[in-house]
Amino acid sequence: MTRDTMIDGWYPVSLASQLDAHGRSTALMGEPIEVRRGEDGNAKVTGGNGRALPACIRYGHVWSSLGDPQKPLFAIPEADQPGRRLVDVGVVRVRCSPLRAVENFLDIAHFPFVHTDILGAEPHTEVQNYKVEIREDEDEVWATQVRFYQPQAAKSAEGGITTEYMYRVPAPTCSILYKTCPPRPGEWDVITLFVQPLAEDLCDVWPWMALFDDETPMTDLIHFQQTIFVQDRSILENQIPRLLPLDPGMEIPTRADLTSVAYRRWLKRHGYTYGAQLVAQ
């Protein structure tokens, strides 16, 4: 088998705010790692055999890699925009493939059934046509003009609205969602899903947000997102097979699933197969 190109990617391994000298023991793609704050204040990450791994701090998290990252971590320009509140949501451990966690994040059709009366509600189940593309220059998957009726789109939303979304996949286990911002029309709220692959069928999900919302208490913002992700977990831990099937035949996509179709195609093209299965079984 060829070396999985995902080995050279950056992955979240800790909240930056929880980094301390004592350190945190965790894992990355099956290898035990240690994450701690060094004497110079920077993040230090060591692998299973004590070797130093690449490390950086960005978007509220510590990022590391088992391999040799060929690119810096992807950019989120909105993260540096003044006036946004940055929200560390914390971690949700999910017994599923890291790729399934991302794919679920890209899916809106489940909102009325899994996030009932929060992100969706019957009879508003229709998924309108939207645009999906693999942007060759950035090498990212993008879905735009995604619209969905939501009873309570965000903590700051009152009553139902049709929310517009854009989804972006800049790395195999990371996705960024841009979403209508109720208090500030013309701007987008940013909600990210950073997934740490612990094993092919186990991951830690670190959601993170950059919002225009000065009203809602931080606890409520965190609670809202945690509620959503715990609801998703009940799905993700019960999908068969556990690994994401990249070849057609095992699952039946529809027009509503075009983001997922593009995501799977992009993964396959790059050989990003950690957490995937290639042949239908």
Add this chain to the structure above:
Amino acid sequence: MPAQSPAGPVALWRTRSGRAAAFADRCPHRGMRLSHGFVRGETLSCIYHGWSYAQAGNCLRIPAHPALTPPDTIRVATQHVEDGGGIIWISVGEPAAPPPRFEGLAPLRSMVVEAGIVALEAAAGTRAAGGLLDYTHDDRAVRLLLAPEGQARTLMHVLADEDSNPGERIAASRAAESLRRVAEDIARGGIAR
């Protein structure tokens, strides 16, 4: 509810009008377990995206595309179901004969035993015949219908005499529980009492 068959996990459900059905426990759309789904009228819907299926396994509705009539190729594998005498039977493929009837017996309760049939037979001191284990405990006969779920687990249905009184039924239930404990001890390599 989730159940097991020799062909793998099944989602066992009953339509509003009372008909039982057994589906392969996997929605063909995204692989979600259908036993987590919900029944509305005569259909079972997947909890993930609400795709709903008729008793025959064909997909009737895809909520993301309300105007679309799903093609007949979208369907869930089904298994043959017989529902009689208070017991639901499933068969992989077309059954050669109808399921047995247990005259004079009424189903009391079901329990999962973390042991195979061999350990249950050892605990009962008798052999099962035709899936039925006659177990005598404190001079009281208890009839147990055994459905293996792999080598190490058995779904055990307790059958009581049709005209037994509540006290006798409670005793039969407790006898079955004690048999379960002994069988699980044996399966764990412990010593049977």
